[in-house]
Each structure stands twice: as C-alpha cells, then as structure tokens.
Amino acid sequence: MTHSPMSAGRPRPTTAALAAIEFLLLDVDGVLTDGRIWFDPLGEEYKAFHVHDAAGLHYWHRAGGRTGFLSGRGGHSVERRARELGVHDVILRRVDKARAFEVLLARQGLDPARVAYVGDDVVDLPVLRACGFAVTVPEARPDVFAAAHYVTQRSSGFGAVRDVIEELLRARGVWQAVVDKDGRS
Numbered sequence: 001m002t003h004s005p006m007s008a009g010r011p012r013p014t015t016a017a018l019a020a021i022e023f024l025l026l027d028v029d030g031v032l033t034d035g036r037i038w039f040d041p042l043g044e045e046y047k048a049f050h051v052h053d054a055a056g057l058h059y060w061h062r063a064g065g066r067t068g069f070l071s072g073r074g075g076h077s078v079e080r081r082a083r084e085l086g087v088h089d090v091i092l093r094r095v096d097k098a099r100a101f102e103v104l105l106a107r108q109g110l111d112p113a114r115v116a117y118v119g120d121d122v123v124d125l126p127v128l129r130a131c132g133f134a135v136t137v138p139e140a141r142p143d144v145f146a147a148a149h150y151v152t153q154r155s156s157g158f159g160a161v162r163d164v165i166e167e168l169l170r171a172r173g174v175w176q177a178v179v180d181k182d183g184r185s
Contacts, residue, residue: 006138009146013133018171021133022114023088024060025104026161028071028078030120031137034157037073045075048157056162057085059178062185063169066108070100072123098126118164120144120156135164 029035032053038046057067066088071078074092082090089108094100097119105112116133117124120140128134128147136148137156145151150167152160169175 006140006145006151008136008148008151010134010149012149015171017113018116018133018168019173020114021065021116021168021171023066023068023108023110023116024057024161024164024168025068025070025101025115025117025127025131027117027119027121027124028069029073030139030156031118032069032081032157032161034155035120035139045077047075047077049081050157050159050162052154052159053161054085055183056159056165057087059169059183060165061086063172063174065168068104068108070094070097070104070117070127072097095123097123098130101127101130116164116168118152118161133168 026032032049033047060067068089069078069082069087070091072095078092089104091100091104112130113132115131116135117127117131118135119128120137122141122143124144125147134148135150135152136144137152137160139156152163154160154163166175169178
C-alpha cells in the first residue's frame with residue numbers, strides 16, 4: 001500500500017544532520033502498525049507489523065543505530081515485538097510524550113538533535129517539534145504535517161519505518177553496502 005506523499009511543513013535537515021542521527025524513536029499505533037487494533041473474545045489485543053520495517057530495524061542496528069518505542073498504548077504484542085527486534089528503549093502507556101521524551105533523552109544520554117522520531121497524531125507533536133528529524137506518515141492527522149521534515153512514501157504499518165531507515169542509512173553513506181550484500185551482514 002503506497003500513497004502519494006503529503007508535503008512536510010519544515011525544511012529537510014542537511015545530509016550531515018541526518019548522518020548524525022543516533023537514535024530512531026517510533027510511535028507504534030499508526031506508524032509501525034496501520035492503526036487498527038483487534039481484540040479476541042477474551043480481550044487479548046492483536047496488531048500487525050510489517051517485515052520490511054523489521055528488516056530495516058535490523059539494518060539500522062547493524063549500522064550502529066539505536067531504537068526506541070514511545071507509545072500511548074501498550075500491550076503484549078508491542079512488548080513482544082520490541083524484544084524480537086532488539087529495541088533499546090521502550091516507553092509504553094505514556095500520553096505525555098514530551099515528558100517521556102525528556103526521560104528517554106536523559107536515560108540514553110542523547111541530544112534531541114541526534115534523534116529521529118516518527119509519529120502520526122497530535123499527541124506526537126511535542127516530540128516531532130523537538131527532535132532532529134521529524135517524520136510522519138501519509139495517514140497522519142493534518143496538523144502533524146506542519147511539524148514534519150519528511151513524510152514517508154509508504155503507509156503506516158506497510159513499510160513506513162523502512163523508508164525512514166533507508167533515508168538515514170543513505171545519509172550515512174552505508175545503504176548501498178546493504179544492497180550490495182543483499183541485506184546480509
């Protein structure tokens with residue numbers, strides 16, 4: 001599923017600034033997933049994640065990048081996916097994302113300019129406005145586009161995170177090596 005990209009509201013950071021990004025922070029619902037949530041008859045929550053995003057996170061980690069999830073929701077499926085993907089920091093059930101971002105920066109010893117964040121809703125605006133590379137998805141709420149430097153080509157839950165990772169790895173000059181090795185180490 002691919003949409004025409006909407007226009008980002010802020011100028012894209014320089015290639016050098018993108019190459020300096022150390023940490024990729026991701027909202028979950030509406031970014032890593034398509035935003036839909038399923039419940040079984042027992043009340044267990046289910047979400048779908050895309051393998052292209054998983055492969056991208058693997059390439060990002062292999063290139064020395066760190067990752068985190070920052071979500072207003074939570075759930076066993078998100079916790080499991082974070083473990084499977086080797087996500088470095090997971091902050092769930094936090095709707096005050098500005099405060100959660102401050103905690104993450106302190107815990108990880110990061111400058112906000114060295115963080116890329118992908119979010120899709122107004123609750124993400126404080127982090128999008130504060131980070132070094134603010135990214136959103138085509139399905140984002142209209143007010144979010146103004147805070148973004150970049151809008152992914154692919155839809156939320158269908159490889160949007162992979163788009164961001166490829167942009168960051170290209171800025172570092174290492175994406176072609178991933179391609180040349182067929183994605184293998």
